[in-house]
Amino acid sequence: MEHSLSHVFAAQQERQHALRMTNAKERIAKLRRLKQAIAQYEDRLFEALQEDLRKNKQEAALTEVYFIYSEIDHAINKLESWMAKKRKAFTLTSFLSSNWIQYEPLGNALIIAPWNYPFQLSMSPLVSAIAAGCTAILKPSEYSPRTAAMMQRLIRETFPKEEVDCFLGEKEVAIELLKLPFHKIFFTGSPEVGKQVMKAGAEHLANITLELGGKSPVVIGPDADIYEAATKIAWGKLINAGQTCIAPDYLYLPEDAIFAFCQAYQAAINRMFAQADIMYPERYAKIINSRHKNRLEALLLDAQQRNAIILWEGKVNEEDSLPPSLIAGLSPDSKLMQEEIFGPILPIIPYKNLKEVITHIQAKPKPLAMYIFAKNNKFINQLTQACSSGSVCINDVLIQVSNPNLPFGGVNHSGLGSCHGFYGFKAFSHERAMMKQTRFSLSTLIYPPYQGKDRLFNLLKRWM
Structure with a gap:
């Protein structure tokens, strides 16, 4: 053959x-x-x-x-x-x-x-x-x-x-x-x-x-533009219906910004992918197969059985689609917080201070990407120094992969x-490694016998 x-x-x-x-x-x-x-x-x-x-x-x-x-x-x-x-x-x-x-x-x-x-x-x-x-x-x-x-x-x-x-x-x-x-x-x-x-x-x-892959976190700082962040996160999360290895997997958000983010996220989806929360099939990809869709639905069900709350959910008319959703109140043991989601579900984790965000991220396997929305360089530097990831993108999502001058890979x-x-x-x-020796070679000086070469070895100790 x-x-x-x-x-x-x-x-x-x-x-x-x-x-x-x-x-x-x-x-x-x-x-x-x-x-x-x-x-x-x-x-x-x-x-x-x-x-x-x-x-x-x-x-x-x-x-x-x-x-x-x-x-x-x-x-x-x-x-x-x-x-x-x-x-x-x-x-x-x-x-x-x-x-x-x-x-x-x-x-x-x-x-x-x-x-x-x-x-x-x-x-x-x-x-x-x-x-x-x-x-x-x-x-x-x-x-x-x-x-x-x-x-x-x-x-x-x-x-x-x-x-x-x-x-x-x-x-x-x-x-x-x-x-x-x-x-x-x-x-x-x-x-x-x-x-x-x-x-x-x-x-x-x-x-x-x-x-x-892995669970790529997004962290929104207290000084971030919520509208801009929500728009970019919505695009990065819903392109290819979330079936992207570097898609934002879950979101850390200041406690007092949850309502504003949900409103901005919903509005962004309706501008880009939907009308009146109903997803356009010509703009919104399908879930690859029923097996993967069933898996995503099981993740949502598991979270709800552990008292998680769906803050917002879109609508779909196609059998092979899954509506985008925002979900909060998640147990750390829920499957949504343990497995890479690889779909249009975005968990929200409110936080009071950066230290608890860092502690949570450090406790998980190192992700393929990390996203930070902030203006304060000290806030950004603390996160990037404390938390490892394959790549970091600041004030945007996904686009780091488009620069061929940067390496793309995990850790x-x-x-x-x-x-x-x-x-x-x-x-x-x-x-x-390639080396071509010249006709004048000092390496022969270190051949045995070694008697009388103490000064040479002292020199090598300093300069080798």
Whole structure:
């Protein structure tokens, strides 16, 4: 079978040796070919994303397709400098030697992508793999089948299978792929599955990047503009119906600002996504499947059974949608406060002082993102210094991911490694230390025998 897993993997194992010899010009040509193919498939991709997630064309363009155009353009513009030698200083023991770092491709790469941004989160690591000179096998999520099928067609029409290929199917396909000795595994998904990927990768000591998730908190300071904060949080929470790994997960709010925030949040939703609290299906994505919707409804029910109060809830007319809601009075043991929500439910936790906010955040696993709305730099600095997260965005949400000059990634429970731009290139590369010794080498002075070299060793103690 031409596209069997074993056949393609063997072909890519062979091809990796030729790809490591490619220069920036050759890799850039492949990136341009990929961009051209995406442009030809653009309308079909929009249709697929509409069918899988009910993303409207504009949202799909901004968060999926145009995002990848930007990634490709950035890589094309910067690749030559990324591949160039990075000169490093010599030391006394390597006096006058030439020292540098050279990035070399890791080799054969496996990319396992999720369903929530199925095109962006498949193509972004693929751009990095191509830029780094790796072969790649892509496994998209089976939960977004139309987009996955479209990507497979695009990839197989654009690249030879010995360089890039795409395999569809249920989780069993991913399990089979993880048995193969890839040099690089790039996984995006939940921490639970990420642990399984890491265990599988350990069998072959693969280099692994895990882009996971977590409960990304939002903290609104006493001096924040509530209207502006509510508008941005509503957008960040409801784009893709909350099915975003860096979506605001829950909110810390000054006690006296709850009513004002609820009013501003509701108004913002009615401006952007709804009318009279009824969500527009052409602006508001669906929940990916009934299983995930049932999970979200169970989270709400669990919270209400623990005496939580729904402060506001929108309305939907579509069976595959879940209305946005604001909920308060949550028990710390409720599932809404223990699990990543990944939906349009926003818990509100009132606070009296910053210390209790910091204590609560520190008690949880480190999140993928943290959002702060405040003007006071002391307030901001206290939070960022005391609480760890993959990224921080101040006075906005989500947009940190759009800057390819910044690394994107989690820490501990929320991920391992970074991606985007140079950091994506680096994720698929080995940072190789290089040294070229001169004919005049001081290192021979430290060879045995050591008698009579006390002064030399005293000097080395000070300057080595």
